[in-house]
């Protein structure tokens with residue numbers, strides 16, 4: 400017998416927009432770099448990358464593609480993990496001195512964010528700190544092509560750029576449609592150069608994106624689709640992808656989950672996991688994905704009772720047996736799952752293992768409460784709430 404559609408199921412009717420760049424997903428997408436530079440009218444490319452990617456063959460592949468298309472290029476590779484404001488300014492100098500007219504970012508989230516920063520400053524002629532916040536960019540960036548080499552950040556499709564304000568030791572969140580790249584070349588083969596720790600950290604970053612987008616107060620029916628499918632794919636494939644680094648099917652599924660989570664959070668925005676992680680990453684220069692992984696169970700604990708139905712759907716997607724459980728038991732099962740999942744991936748640390756001390760918490764919370772990601776957290780936090788979450792994650 401045909402199953403009836405639930406008559407009481409409501410859909411989101413508030414106004415929502417959805418922004419995504421053109422993207423090409425699949426093996427060898429990176430080899431299209433020359434074609435897309437040509438299509439975008441580029442004559443001289445600034446390739447933004449880092450010292451790790453220079454040692455892989457991905458850069459040679461991109462260079463050959465540019466040469467075949469008759470496009471000139473120069474390389475800027477002075478980008479640190481948690482990219483710094485002064486590195487953005489050095490990149491802008493390189494862009495201007497070499498008379499570039501297009502930017503290609505090849506790397507993880509730090510490289511992609513640095514490239515966005517270079518693009519913003521090169522056309523707006525002001526320090527990068529002037530663009531912190533939502534919709535602060537006056538003039539469009541030069542054309543930007545992104546080729547991600549990690550599966551989690553999704554900066555290649557997102558409206559976010561995160562730059563470390565090195566003097567003041569916090570991460571500036573720049574959120575604008577203007578930082579969405581012109582094209583993303585999303586090639587799962589590039590993930591084979593990640594070790595298992597980086598695979599775990601970046602995959603858990605993607606999981607945090609999907610969680611935060613799904614419970615965000617700016618979520619929509621469209622972002623929900625992407626967020627839930629990202630959670631399902633990460634749950635089913637991240638551990639196997641860590642253990643089988645050369646398996647392109649598994650790498651493909653993780654790259655796809657990163658893309659899905661990216662499309663979800665770019666449009667629904669994030670929450671307290673990211674406001675707390677941005678503050679930690681900027682103050683103590685810690686890996687972003689690892690910070691998120693440590694914080695996510697504690698933020699679920701904080702948020703759960705404001706959107707229990709949303710977390711119950713997540714728990715079901717993760718295959719957690721919830722039949723007969725009350726809301727508090729579902730919450731505890733979900734938190735237990737997340738801690739176990741972290742452990743299975745080799746992420747066993749707490750914040751104190753990462754050298755965070757209780758005396759750091761007031762300053763970390765002071766910085767975190769100013770982060771724009773708090774605005775879409777399902778439960779609006781006050782500074783004291785953030786202090787408590789940090790303390791519980793110690």
Ligand SMILES: [Fe+2]
Nearest residue numbers: 552604608687
């Ligand atoms: Fe993130």
